[in-house]
Amino acid sequence: MLAIGRTANTHNLNLKKVGVQTNESNLKVLGGFSGEFEKTSVNNIYAVGDCLDKVPELTPIAQQSASLLAHRIFLKTVHSQNYL
Numbered sequence: 001m002l003a004i005g006r007t008a009n010t011h012n013l014n015l016k017k018v019g020v021q022t023n024e025s026n027l028k029v030l031g032g033f034s035g036e037f038e039k040t041s042v043n044n045i046y047a048v049g050d051c052l053d054k055v056p057e058l059t060p061i062a063q064q065s066a067s068l069l070a071h072r073i074f075l076k077t078v079h080s081q082n083y084l
């Protein structure tokens with residue numbers, strides 16, 4: 001099986017209405033605002049995993065990024081995902 005050209009299923013989330021910017025070509029959420037890769041153009045809205053633009057589309061990346069983000073938000077840690 002070959003799967004190419006995947007896009008994010010963000011079109012029905014009303015992201016524009018709340019001010020979250022997306023990449024018009026693949027509908028993925030733009031991050032990197034305020035120096036944090038998962039932070040969107042709206043201060044209290046984050047994106048992780050495949051729906052975030054310019055990250056490797058891999059399960060371990062999505063899982064670890066989400067875990068690190070949750071720890072930063074709720075436990076006030078400082079560790080963030082290294083996407084390189």
Ligand SMILES: Cc1cc2nc3c(=O)[nH]c(=O)nc-3n(C[C@H](O)[C@H](O)[C@H](O)COP(=O)(O)OP(=O)(O)OC[C@H]3O[C@@H](n4cnc5c(N)ncnc54)[C@H](O)[C@@H]3O)c2cc1C
Binds near residue numbers: 009
């Ligand atoms: C064919 C294929 C093979 C792959 N093989 C590998 C591999 O071998 N190794 C690897 O590491 N990665 C692989 N991947 C990539 C991996 O599947 C993704 O990177 C990973 O699933 C991303 O996790 P995620 O949570 O960001 O997104 P997803 O796993 O896609 O989860 C998103 C969830 O959100 C739900 N959702 C979507 N829209 C809405 C909405 N509007 N409201 C509410 N819920 C919504 C979906 O139903 C889904 O449950 C593969 C992907 C594909 C397509």
